[in-house]
Amino acid sequence: MTFQGLLLLPSQEALIQRLHHVASYSDQLLVLSGAQGSGKTTLVTALATDFEESNVALVICPMHADDAEIRRKILVQLMSSPIFDDEEPLAETLLRVAATQTKPLHIIIDDAHLLSKTLWAECIILNQIQCAGKNIALTLTVPPAFLADLLPQLPEALRRQVLPIAVEPLTLVEREALYQTLLRTSEQHPFTPREIVRGQLEKQMGTPQEVVSLLALALHDQPEQVTWWRKHRVGIIAVVSVLFALLLGIVLHRPRAPELSEPVTYPAVDSKVFLAYGHRALAEYFEWRAALLRQSQVAPVSADPLAAFHGEPVQSAEPSVVTALSTQDAEAAMAGAAGAGKEAAAQVDVTTSAEISDVAVAADKVAPEPNQTTPASQSQEKATGLKPATGYTVQIASVSQRRTLDSLLQSLTGVENVRLAKHKRYWVVLVGQYDTASGAQKAAAQLVKDYRIDKPWVRKWSELGGYQLQEALPHREISE
Structure with a gap:
């Protein structure tokens, strides 16, 4: 069927009648969604020619177009006077000339997913403005993925103003009718059995573009002959790449022949x-x-x-x-x-056995006995306490500066059972010995409450293997 010079199918004509009715009597923003090749451009073009009682502006949005260019394309179709500012929002310009308009306005934008968010906001506002006694009608076409991403971003009040309408796939009967109609229009007669055409149409998703592509293939293109090279080129390239990599690895990792150094000759013993x-x-x-x-x-x-x-x-x-x-x-x-x-x-430098014996005797005199303890070890034993094997403790802080440690120990004057441990280059302040984790947690909470300690840490003694526990020193002094 034709619609003012356009070839339309029954389902497409019914959809246009629905769009025309909604645009005339509804105050919602129409968003027509469909996959690429589903006929959105054909539908909105037929819709633009159907509005004889309205002033219609049809704009196909190009890629990378700025807002001023889109406003200019819309306004030159709606206004008889070419004097306007395309930098102003569409609502301000149309409100200024709304009193001079004798027909309702209908703005149709194809590929509206290429519009900026600013123009989308202006379109939603335009839908609430009246001109010649009716709201300005807007119809926009977008892909389904864009619409699914746009709707959750809109507030609930604005989301109700958007009316999405999806383009349904063509039925198999309509696909066959479109194929035969286009074939007769082409005035060519390719030898393609109808059963083969029907089988190919059944595999399609139901868009008009797929039917047109199938007809173009039948009229112009020959089946591509797949050569042996194109069929197996991926495997051949993979095998050649592996062989080249192996050869390169063998060459790079091949052991080099050792360099022969010059022979060293010594004179004879009896020379x-x-x-x-x-x-x-x-x-x-x-x-x-x-x-x-x-x-x-x-x-x-x-x-x-x-x-x-x-x-x-x-x-x-x-x-x-x-x-x-x-x-x-x-x-x-x-x-x-x-x-x-x-x-x-x-052997030039000879050390007599007597001299070696003297050195060994001297070393035996200097070396301590196995059970003998040096003063350094004695002091270390005094500085290191016995660490419990079981139970829990509360770690207050881990500091590396002596100044900070002295200040912390001074703030814990009233705390009982404060112990000091050394871990690498850090001093670790521990408080208490508890049999259960819950008891340690309660003690940690009490420390936070009484002394405002930031995030004490309940630790198991068994986890402190690398910590050297120090004995308490007078006046909380520690050795560096």
Whole structure:
């Protein structure tokens, strides 16, 4: 069916008649909601052409349009005089010219969800203004999601002024009729069986745009042939990406060949360098042995052969224990010196076993016995109290400044059983020992009431493992 040059279906024509009736006799703001392609623009266009007895303004709201542009588009259709201020609200301008209007006003805005909140407020106010004996009628189209978000934001009084009307989906019969009508209008005859068309129409949601798209596909588009590459390209790209990632990981984590350092060579043990070093290291020993040998030939040997080596005076021993170094002993000493020269190449700084023994004895004298207690530990034992294993206590505060702690302890002068604990770098003030949590809660409430303590904390003693409990000191003094 046609409606003043527009092709309309029976359900659409019935909806227009309903909108026309409500706009003429109701003082509510009409909000027509429907999904994209449901025919909202067609409906409001037909509605605008139906009002012969009213002065109608039809505006299709563009995206990113400012308020002045929308006001200007509305006013140029309603007013014969082009003199107006598009910065003023619509209500002020129309109230000024309402006395000169001979017909009622009807403002229709398509895609009203693109309007600002300011213009929405002006539209709600306009609906309450009369012109030529009737209220100004307004009809706006929005998507369903926008309407569902708008209505909860309006007060109850304004929400009653809004009348939402939804565009119902087309029935299957209307879809087929629209398809065949558009097909005849196109004057083309594609070979598409009616059963196939009906099956495709049944799968649709019921909007006219879907019917038009199906007809355009039948008239112009060919079925797209899906190639092997387009069918499997996602899997191929995924496999190639995984292989590339694995290859990159292998390259980055491949162990590098160790850099070969230059070989270090040492001279042979029987080389002249080692022999010279051995002679220099044992030269003093050889001199002492030679002197001792010469002395043994003219005088009795000391009971301690090393006394002369250490610079001590040589004391004569008993004749029975005095022995002289023979020539064989000197030769053995020379052979031992050669062996000692080889060992000196591997260890330059030699510490004799006697010196190590002296160091060990000195360390044993300095180190305390296992059960011996140092003064520091004794003072620590005095400063640390025994912490209860069970029960509850009330934590008053945790401070790090000595000044704050002294002030807090002074304010708790009348409180009994105040205890001090150390936790890391903080001093923790605890009050009381309670068997149950309820008793600790009552004590905490009493502290808040009597001393105005802010949020005391009931703690289990078992949870204070890292706290070092301090013994009470005179005059509430603590050691830093």
